[in-house]
Amino acid sequence: MDIFANRRHKLLQRMEEEGIDHLLITGALNRYYLSGFELGDPQCNESAGFLLLGRDFVQLFTDPRYERAAEKALGRENLSIYRQNKFEVLSEFLGKKNIQTLYFEPVHLSFESHSKLRDEGVDLFPADRLFVEKQRMIKENGEIEEIEASCALNHRVFSQIRDFLRPGISEKELAWEVERLYRSQGAEELSFSTIAAFGPNAALPHAIPGDVALKENDLVLLDMGCRLNNYCSDQTRTFHVGPKDGRFEEIKEMVVEAQDRAIKEIKPGMEFREAYALSRDYFREMGVEKYFTHALGHGIGLETHEPPSLAPTAEGSFQENMVVTVEPGLYYPQWGGVRWEYMIHVKKHGARVL
């Protein structure tokens, strides 16, 4: 059985437990995860196709552009091609198989698509939100190897980019150098838009690189990652250009300590929100809690941001073979910000930093 069939097999067991006979998979990453067909869609509002999963079959629906790729993934016999109305083609298929009820992914089906499907006379039920993502949270060994390779390239580019941190370079130029280094070393794409923020811009957790030029004594916050062999990496470092700066060192030490306190304790069974609380409580002790304005981290794999979220209100606990980021930060308007982000692999007895 190939890895995709294996994943479907596993999902079918959960479907059986929940009384789901047929599940429609419209999320692009979930479709790829379960079939190997097309990791992405051409645009967010333009799908490359969807899957129908039943106890004894899988069917892929796509348009003629993807016919050959779809055949390669699942074989001619498991393929339906639509031209105009995709849901008419699906509805015909359901009719032939005598399928009356269908579960769907509520996060990945638009209101309009839902209405159209309902108009085809299908009884529709939302599956648990993130039903497939819950399986994706627990990484297979092969996936962990791919994530490690992506992370290793990320480390390499961090060491190469140091040479470019010279006064005069702009945020945009630095971001482009980062991208060139990734791509020329095999990455398919950025896993997200690089954040390269200088000086006070680093106070924005989500800064967009601009034309501002690097100056002596500036902070440089670099949050960057690539997609290598389908899997994402995501890491942040904050540098200071020029002679040692007391305030920068002090803040950086606090951030790294907050990160360390969480990573040291994370292991299977611990609640996600506890990990967040470990960093937050340390910041509270130090009287800087209000400068920590976001969640502690997030799952990473085929997507840069995937479940779980290490947020203060997150439900659920760590399990073996999750891969998450741990990225506390402190942001001071006017001055700048420091964020430090590692990717960790949750193992039986604790976390391993990738």
Added chain:
Amino acid sequence: MDIFANRRHKLLQRMEEEGIDHLLITGALNRYYLSGFELGDPQCNESAGFLLLGRDFVQLFTDPRYERAAEKALGRENLSIYRQNKFEVLSEFLGKKNIQTLYFEPVHLSFESHSKLRDEGVDLFPADRLFVEKQRMIKENGEIEEIEASCALNHRVFSQIRDFLRPGISEKELAWEVERLYRSQGAEELSFSTIAAFGPNAALPHAIPGDVALKENDLVLLDMGCRLNNYCSDQTRTFHVGPKDGRFEEIKEMVVEAQDRAIKEIKPGMEFREAYALSRDYFREMGVEKYFTHALGHGIGLETHEPPSLAPTAEGSFQENMVVTVEPGLYYPQWGGVRWEYMIHVKKHGARVL
């Protein structure tokens, strides 16, 4: 009035005509088009925020990551920040304004978000599908200038890339050279994944660049575009490497003739499907209709693929200041394919090729 306020003003007139008091804008490109806030979302399943548009106000809802960017776009007074449940924050706002009914974008709201909103006690009605996109179809003068600039860079890269069409280069390498040329000349990103297909691979309208190396006498189909200053370009050319090839020349001539027949006739008032029919009928005359397997073209602007579609069943007619692609192609399995794509600006008395 800035361009964004201007666009909202125009949209409000259509809302009034259709009896829509309040419209929720969740599509990322529509949000940007109407506010200037964040062209894209971090991921397809992760929004940077949404807009609420009423007769005498506009309100932007976003999370703390985007606070400063949002303030810059619409000002503090038109801003609501959410942390956990975005729809709770929206619902509070609606309560304060005493708003009971809300229209939404059915294509850009997930089933789940719709359910959550409904749970907040709001009466929800779908607006016409692509309500905002219909306004985006008609380009403003400033937009046409931006599209022309994007298209001009595309032309330049096509002339520069010729030097790389040497036997030995792989599809992937060629695609990467294309991207480097765009980016080093100011483009923000590709407007879609470059299609660089050699030989028989060119028979796939949607080929993914691979490791296959270019050989003497190969076809090269290059479909590529960039985003420059937010606006997209998209053009295809097909080359033949080496001495003249009779079959290639013959097929290319037919494709260019089919394109020409459509472009010559396109003007305001003509139906979209008529343009498609002009190319298709010529191919039919030549006995090659069955090798033309896709629509004739699509609108282009902030997105690479946006309405209208020049498909055989498309509803609607050309209007002044639409910008669309015209891209007939002929695909012969085993041999390869030829596609030729221009972008045109629909003017009062006919089409102008960009």
